[in-house]
Amino acid sequence: MKAEISTAWDKVEAMINGFIILLPNIVLAIIVFAIFFYVARTIKQVVRRLTRNRRHARNLGMVLGRLAQGITVLVGLFISLTIVIPTLRAGDLVQLLGISGVAFGFAFRDILQNFLAGILILLTEPFQINDQIVFNNFEGTVENIETRATTIKTYDGRRIVIPNSELFTNSVQVNTAFDNRRIEYDIGIGYGDDVNLAKKLMLEAIHSVDDVLKDPAPDVLLVELAESSINIRARWWINPPRRIDYLVSRDKVISAILQKVYVENGIDLPYPTRQILFHDQTEETDGDRSRQREGWPAGSCEVPKPRRLSDALWKLAQMRSERNGNQIFNDISSNSNK
Known part of the structure; x- marks a missing residue:
């Protein structure tokens, strides 16, 4: 029992001694991290001031400032870890960051794509807040440009949220890009x-x-x-x-x-006018383009005169009358022969 207590105490003493040995490094790492954290906040403010004069880009300074601050804090964290753990090399941290970055990228691909597209839109400013744009079937006024999506207000009072990746990779019509x-x-x-x-x-x-x-x-x-x-x-x-x-x-x-x-001046406002041509096609003339009237006969140099609907109806009535008369005459002739 005494041996087990002694072994445990030895381990505790070793941990305390190791902590005491690492204490200067821990203090130095905390100081270094605090310096980087302060520098990151300063960089954020500087970036926001530099981008403040960009017209209508109220989100640009905030986004770039946060991005610069995050990168600076991450670098300070890596340096602090190497101070606390001297055996930890920068290459190992970079390798770990690369592996985790690939996994993170696959997991949040759409979010990262919209984020990067939002930053590029804010930097290049193809359109700005209060511009009136047309995208696909949506048309309205740009309300806000965020890192994930852009919101527009349609002319009938609806809000449309469009992912930035779609706006950046597709055509957008900006109606208010120029003065005239x-x-x-x-x-x-x-x-x-x-x-x-x-x-x-x-x-x-x-x-x-x-x-x-x-x-x-x-x-x-x-x-x-x-x-x-x-x-x-x-x-x-x-x-x-x-x-x-x-x-x-x-x-x-x-x-x-x-x-x-x-x-005032009586200029004509014409209504749509259509001309209907009857196609003279019967079993006798079917397939004979030279005898069919469709516009005018093929091979004929003379343009036929258009016929009125009343003339066509009158001709049809005559044909039926003649057909009925011939039928009656044939019936009488056959009866007389009998």
């Missing part, structure tokens, strides 16, 4: 109307709207000869380029064109 924005609208006139006069009236109507910029100047272009109308495209610029300004300016310009072109 161009609007265009296609307007149809009749084929019998004067195109030059219509274009002149449209330009006058556009210039009469106060919201339209004089520079760049608005213009009107003939863009299409459609089935029922001649389409002219009106184009003009506005500032600011936000959604509400876009809608208001479009409303004013279209109303001015409607009043100036169609109401």
Whole structure:
């Protein structure tokens, strides 16, 4: 019993002696770690101050500051461990960090991907807070850019949360990236109307709207000869380029064109017109393209005249009448022969 107590006491004494021997190293490690911790806080504040002047990037300084602080604290922890445990080499720590980093990366791949994408978005600023963007089927105003996701508020009052990795790897349309924005609208006139006069009236109507910029100047272009109308495209610029300004300016310009072109000057606003051609196809002419009327017969240089529906119905009635008359005549002839 005394031997066991003696052995236990020897072990306790060895532990105490080892702790006393390591005590200077522990104190030094704590001091070194405290210095690194203080330096990390200072770096965080410096980074936040340097990024404070970046317009609309209120989260950038906080994210980069925390990242710099974390890296500095981690380096201080490694140095402190090597002071306390002299046999622990930096290579072992790096190797351990690499193995654990790979496992951590596989486990939190999506989170890390969104985090890195968020940092890159905050650094490069392809869009900023209060910008109006279009992403896939979502359109609205950017509310916040965080390290994991970006939130936008749609024009009908909904909040959409989009992961940063999707925003960074896909196309995003930024409607408010520049000061000016161009609007265009296609307007149809009749084929019998004067195109030059219509274009002149449209330009006058556009210039009469106060919201339209004089520079760049608005213009009107003939863009299409459609089935029922001649389409002219009106184009003009506005500032600011936000959604509400876009809608208001479009409303004013279209109303001015409607009043100036169609109401005051009587330019035709054509309705869609379709022409129906009957295809003369019977069993007798089936497969004979030279005898079928579809637009006009193949191989014929003469364009056939279009027939009215009433003429076709009248011809059909005549054919039925003749068929009935022939049937009656055949019946009478067969009865007389009997």
